[in-house]
Amino acid sequence: MNRRKRLLKYSVYLAAGVTFGIWLAAPNGGLKMLGDTFGPSMALAQETPEVSPVKARERDTYYPNSEDLKPDEMRVIACGTGMPTTRAAQAAACFLVELGNGDKFLFDIGSGSAERISSLQIPYNYLDKVFIGHLHTDHFGALHDLFIGGALMGRNVPLRVWGPSGAVPELGTAYALDRMQEMLSWDLAGRAGNIDFRGYVMDVTEFDYKLENEPIYEENGVVIRTFPAIHSIDGSVSYALEWNDLKFVFSSDTYPNKWFVEYAKDADLVIHECFIAVPELVSKMKFTPESALQVGTQVHTAPEAFGKVMSEIKPRMAVAYHFFNDFDTVTGVYERIRSTYDGPLSLSEDFMVWNVTKDDIRVRMAATEERTWSPPLAAPAEPPNVDDKTAMAEKLGVETLDFSDFVAGGVWDVEDVLRPIYEQASEALGQDFPYPEKSEPK
Numbered sequence: 001m002n003r004r005k006r007l008l009k010y011s012v013y014l015a016a017g018v019t020f021g022i023w024l025a026a027p028n029g030g031l032k033m034l035g036d037t038f039g040p041s042m043a044l045a046q047e048t049p050e051v052s053p054v055k056a057r058e059r060d061t062y063y064p065n066s067e068d069l070k071p072d073e074m075r076v077i078a079c080g081t082g083m084p085t086t087r088a089a090q091a092a093a094c095f096l097v098e099l100g101n102g103d104k105f106l107f108d109i110g111s112g113s114a115e116r117i118s119s120l121q122i123p124y125n126y127l128d129k130v131f132i133g134h135l136h137t138d139h140f141g142a143l144h145d146l147f148i149g150g151a152l153m154g155r156n157v158p159l160r161v162w163g164p165s166g167a168v169p170e171l172g173t174a175y176a177l178d179r180m181q182e183m184l185s186w187d188l189a190g191r192a193g194n195i196d197f198r199g200y201v202m203d204v205t206e207f208d209y210k211l212e213n214e215p216i217y218e219e220n221g222v223v224i225r226t227f228p229a230i231h232s233i234d235g236s237v238s239y240a241l242e243w244n245d246l247k248f249v250f251s252s253d254t255y256p257n258k259w260f261v262e263y264a265k266d267a268d269l270v271i272h273e274c275f276i277a278v279p280e281l282v283s284k285m286k287f288t289p290e291s292a293l294q295v296g297t298q299v300h301t302a303p304e305a306f307g308k309v310m311s312e313i314k315p316r317m318a319v320a321y322h323f324f325n326d327f328d329t330v331t332g333v334y335e336r337i338r339s340t341y342d343g344p345l346s347l348s349e350d351f352m353v354w355n356v357t358k359d360d361i362r363v364r365m366a367a368t369e370e371r372t373w374s375p376p377l378a379a380p381a382e383p384p385n386v387d388d389k390t391a392m393a394e395k396l397g398v399e400t401l402d403f404s405d406f407v408a409g410g411v412w413d414v415e416d417v418l419r420p421i422y423e424q425a426s427e428a429l430g431q432d433f434p435y436p437e438k439s440e441p442k
Contacts, residue, residue: 062353062366064120071100074246074356076269077120077366079106080113081321081348083276084138085285090324090350091116092138095250095271096127099243103222106130107239107250107271111141114149116350119368124155124199125378129217132163133229133252134236135176144180148187151199153374156381158201162216164209164226166235174206189401193389196381209235213263227263229254232299240264246356249315253322255298256305265313268356271348272309274320275300277332284329303333307340314343317361321348411438 051057069075075098082090092110096117104126106117117127127150132140140163147159163173181188181202188200207216209228217224222243229236231253238260241248247267251260254273264270276284281292296302300322301309310318318341323333330347337345344361346352351366393401415435422435 060364062355062364064122064366064368069098069100070357072244072246072357073100074098074243074248074269076248076271076354076356078321078348078350078352079116079120080108080110080142081325081350081352082112082138083322083324084136086110086112086138087324092141093133093252093322094142095321096120097241097248099222101220101222101243102126103220103243104129105222105224105241106146108133108139108252109142109146110138114142114145116368117146118149118153118372119351119370120366121369121372121375123375123378124150124153125157128155128157128160130159130161131217131224131239131250132161132173133238133250134164134231135166135171135173136232136253139252140176143177144184147180147202148184148200151197152191152195154377154381155199156196156379157199158203159199160203160205162205162207162224164235164237165206166209167233171233171235172206174204177202177204185396189392189396192392192401193386194384196383197385197388198382209237211237212259213240225263227259228257229260230257231255238264240267245358248356251301253300256301256309261309261312264315266315267313268316269319269354269361270310270313270315270317271319271321272306273301273322274303274306274333274337276323276329277303277336280329280332284324303336304340307337310337310341310343310345317344317346317354317356317363319346319348319354325349408438 077096077098078094079096080091080094082092084092086092091112093108094110094113094116095107097105097107104122106127106129109130109132127146130143130146132143143161150159161173161177163177166172166175169175191197191200205216207226209226211226211228213225213227215223216226222241225240225242226237227240229238229252236252236254238249238251238254240250240263247269249260249264249267249270249272251270251272254260260272264272275296278292278296281287281296282289285292287295297305303320306320320333320337323329325347334347346354346363349365351368353364353366355362355364389401393399419435422433426433
């Protein structure tokens with residue numbers, strides 16, 4: 001086997017016991033890890049500072065909530081990088097942007113991504129801003145999980161959502177999310193009056209999908225702009241976030257287009273879809289050749305086209321997402337991108353992390369906890385309010401949300417074991433918690 005073939009035969013390695021990567025031949029003949037770059041961090045590696053045998057040193061893995069974010073720093077975490085069909089290894093599209101001023105933004109929230117978000121253990125009051133690129137479920141299918149679950153786990157402020165209009169009102173974000181909340185009527189009615197209900201409010205801002213690099217969000221020194229994307233039908237958009245002389249651009253899904261080439265130029269971190277190669281759509285996804293060619297090159301951005309876009313806009317770091325990042329498919333994506341682009345590149349997978357400053361872009365994987373509970377509260381919770389139940393009943397046009405006589409008549413007596421729980425709580429907390437009296441069915 002010659003030297004080039006030996007180098008291209010990727011080797012899987014275990015990094016910090018939490019993730020794996022792939023080494024490939026770099027353009028200069030050396031080895032390069034996917035997602036890494038030859039930049040300032042490589043120069044630092046040549047230094048030999050004194051290493052303490054007892055003090056902590058910088059980690060190669062990101063442990064959420066263990067590192068301060070500097071005032072001039074941006075951190076981006078991949079909470080979903082996969083394809084429209086989700087799997088345990090990769091959720092659908094979702095990227096979290098955290099800024100040194102404390103702001104956090106979610107771009108897309110595809111199916112399965114809510115579990116990744118939970119793993120980061122960020123107080124949900126800080127995860128209250130979501131920007132949707134289009135209304136395929138692999139880009140907003142976990143929104144109801146964030147809406148309901150986030151409030152249950154401590155968010156007591158409204159969930160704010162931005163998204164594009166459609167060619168007709170029925171194809172716009174407001175229509176979709178109004179119907180989503182209608183779908184959740186039973187869920188919401190069953191929680192009203194039982195828990196802190198303040199977080200179960202969704203504020204939806206729908207904007208014209210034809211806006212070209214126009215601001216749709218301007219707060220706290222952050223500007224988020226939108227511009228059209230080309231995907232499936234009218235009503236898809238991409239986003240650019242500008243803050244502190246840093247620029248993040250997210251394509252959502254799109255065919256290569258003039259707006260992206262113009263408005264993403266020279267950005268710091270550019271995340272653009274890069275679909276799996278056509279041969280794998282046939283062999284792995286079982287598409288017909290006709291479907292594979294249509295979906296892989298016309299509906300989505302092919303790896304070769306992704307590379308051509310990046311060669312034109314020249315970001316400090318290009319990030320490819322929207323493909324299954326497997327040992328037997330990633331090299332095909334990589335080689336096809338490299339046929340048209342030779343700049344800094346990350347082939348994303350879930351929990352990949354980019355720390356961005358004006359001096360460097362650091363790429364790592366996060367080590368996360370799967371068995372999470374609620375994160376710390378960002379604001380105090382409040383006891384249940386019976387007025388919430390009354391208001392929900394009025395909204396639904398029903399007289400009451402109390403149990404009907406039929407259901408109330410099915411109650412079985414366990415008061416002898418439940419009443420002591422209230423008594424114990426009252427004694428432990430120094431507060432009287434009266435046991436709720438059951439009304440007799442008529």
